[in-house]
Amino acid sequence: MTPVVWLPGQKQCPHMREDCGKVGHRGTVHDYPGFSPSVDAEAIRKAIRGIGTDEKTLISILTERSNAQRQLIVKEYQAAYEKKLKDDLKSDLSGHFEHLMVALVTPPAVFDAKQLKKSMKGAGTDEDALIEILTTRTSRQMKEISQAYYTVYKKSLGDDISSETSGDFRKALLTLADGRRDESLKVDEQLAKKDAQILYNAGEKKWGTDEDKFTEILCLRSFPQLKRTFDEYRNISQKDIEDSIKGELSGHFEDLLLAIVHCARNIPAFLAERLHRALKGAGTDEFTLNRIMVSRSEIDLLDIRAEFKKRCGYSLYSAIKSDTSGDYEATLLKLCGGDD
Secondary structure, eight states, X not given: OOOOOOOTTOOOOTTOOHHHHHHOTTOSOOXXXXXXXXXXXXXXXXXXXXXXXXXXXXXXXXXXXXXXXXXXXXXXXXXXXXXXXXXXHHHHOOHHHHHHHHHHTSOHHHXXXXXXXXXXXXXXXXXXXXXXXXXXXXXXXXXXXXXXXXHHHSSOHHHHHHHHOOHHHHHHHHHHHTTOOOOOOOOOHHHHHHHHHHHHHHTTTSSSOOHHHHHHHHHHSOHHHHHHHHHHHHXXXXXXXXXXXXXXXXXXXXXXXXXXXXXXXXXXXXXXXXXXXXXXXXXXXXXXXXXXXXXXXXXXXXXXXXXXXXXXXXXXXXXXXXXXXXXXXXXXXXXXXXXX
């Protein structure tokens, strides 16, 4: 049996069951008991085919099944009706609700690949989306995303990143996209001391900055290892690594390295901050909101909710309620899983 790798911020399953680890014990969405793909496919078909769409049935089924179960519904739907569920949802729904429902029936790696493509398409690149996806996915997820990207677009993710970004930012993104970050939970004290000294020598102690050293250490070491390195760094420099990065680096490269530091410390807190930004201000950033709610619903959305409340003083549920409406709101609230 493969050992479970617990993500930073993820509570261990008290039963130490491997399947708990896989679906993400801190998620709001779990496998639905008594699941039948054929029953669900038929119910969805009826909800779509009738006079007017039965949105309640669609929302109820697609938010209460895990993604693995939704993929079985997709297969069953295609076999029974010779139509792609995704296409039927697209032709029957519209706007943000449509985007969210299509996201729910998309395999996670394909969903992330499409989000990456969208963030690099057209005039201007959405660097924040690129940073968020590449810093919060595990090495295994990144390998699956790269594979899905090539399958869908017949181009490598690395090639598109290379053509849309530049300089040290590009180098660091490509390193992350390779999916080579160490995922061991063991911390090597000597390595932490050594890396902290290297970072200090490459930045604070140097006239000019050796950006490659920052990229190498921050993009390849495990998150528990980095946390220890940041403690050692503070001992050496009397400064937090964040302050040194802000002082030594700039632009999107600085943003990326700060994101890695925040993720190493606490991924749910980093994503809670992203959700806060997506939901505050004049308009809602649905692109970010959908991505986080869908991609983290089976991993750590309970922890993200707790961090959101801690940071904002009000719940994620109430923020979604006041910022969205209709069937789109209803779907997001179901994914959110409760008001705390």
